[in-house]
Amino acid sequence: MNEKAVGRAIKKSGVPRKEIFLETKLWPSFYEQTDAVEKTLKRLDTDYIDLLLIHQPAGNYIAGYRLMERAYKEGKVRAIGLSNFTATQIQEILDICEMKPAILQTEVHPYSQEQKLKEFLAKENMVIQAWYPLGHGDKVLIQEPVFSRLAEKYGKSNVQIILRWHIQAGNVVIPGSKNPDHIHANFNLFDFSLSDEEMAEIAALNKDKRYYTSTPELLERYVTMVPPVDEQK
Numbered sequence: 312m313n314e315k316a317v318g319r320a321i322k323k324s325g326v327p328r329k330e331i332f333l334e335t336k337l338w339p340s341f342y343e344q345t346d347a348v349e350k351t352l353k354r355l356d357t358d359y360i361d362l363l364l365i366h367q368p369a370g371n372y373i374a375g376y377r378l379m380e381r382a383y384k385e386g387k388v389r390a391i392g393l394s395n396f397t398a399t400q401i402q403e404i405l406d407i408c409e410m411k412p413a414i415l416q417t418e419v420h421p422y423s424q425e426q427k428l429k430e431f432l433a434k435e436n437m438v439i440q441a442w443y444p445l446g447h448g449d450k451v452l453i454q455e456p457v458f459s460r461l462a463e464k465y466g467k468s469n470v471q472i473i474l475r476w477h478i479q480a481g482n483v484v485i486p487g488s489k490n491p492d493h494i495h496a497n498f499n500l501f502d503f504s505l506s507d508e509e510m511a512e513i514a515a516l517n518k519d520k521r522y523y524t525s526t527p528e529l530l531e532r533y534v535t536m537v538p539p540v541d542e543q544k
């Protein structure tokens with residue numbers, strides 16, 4: 312729902328398009344619309360997308376994947392991937408695809424580290440991208456004593472320790488923030504590193520806790536839910 316604003320912001324920034332990595336997703340109710348990618352490009356006011364994902368394994372996601380493959384061949388999309396797919400659903404795509412997905416975007420944070428899924432992805436040369444990397448801002452997670460201790464040791468914030476952990480764990484990380492100071496701080500992660508022992512301490516926080524639970528009912532609802540994209544400001 313923010314593609315038009317993102318397109319305007321890219322233009323307004325003056326940053327050359329080729330220096331921006333632009334990622335977006337196709338929503339389930341658009342999987343069978345043959346011009347869904349072209350409409351997305353139009354909303355973004357650009358002629359290519361760096362990474363386009365299938366948002367949910369809902370409805371006719373094979374048709375959605377085919378749309379992305381076609382857009383890739385036409386040079387409208389540079390890479391394609393999946394979001395919220397399980398290993399079984401990813402395998403289904405791998406079995407039928409012409410063009411392999413490059414990435415899986417799914418919920419990953421210190422309380423849900425998805426180690427088994429990552430092993431599956433690594434075998435397929437796929438990368439994991441962590442949504443809710445900060446547990447959607449959950450204070451209990453962010454204030455875990457291990458993060459406070461490491462933050463003090465490295466002169467960083469607890470959030471920076473969590474983001475650094477993601478990077479060292481091989482997770483592409485997309486923290487959300489509406490605060491410019493936080494956005495700056497979230498890039499400032501490359502002048503220190505966590506030791507193997509510290510990485511192991513954070514690994515021990517895993518408890519397979521998810522903040523979002525998908526259900527068949529929800530997925531079915533997503534297919535009929537048509538977001539009013541054309542009314543975007």
Ligand SMILES: NC(=O)c1ccc[n+]([C@@H]2O[C@H](COP(=O)([O-])OP(=O)(O)OC[C@H]3O[C@@H](n4cnc5c(N)ncnc54)[C@H](OP(=O)(O)O)[C@@H]3O)[C@@H](O)[C@H]2O)c1
Pocket residue numbers: 366394395416417441442443444445446447448468470471485486487488489490492493494496497
């Ligand atoms: N594929 C999917 O189905 C799916 C589902 C959910 C989310 N996502 C994507 O995942 C991304 C992240 O999701 P999210 O933003 O909901 O969760 P998140 O990144 O885990 O957490 C965001 C929260 O952390 C806070 N925060 C960020 N940086 C901070 C800092 N340096 N210090 C203190 N607090 C900080 C933010 O507050 P401030 O604004 O105050 O900084 C915000 O409350 C988004 O791009 C979203 O679109 C994808």
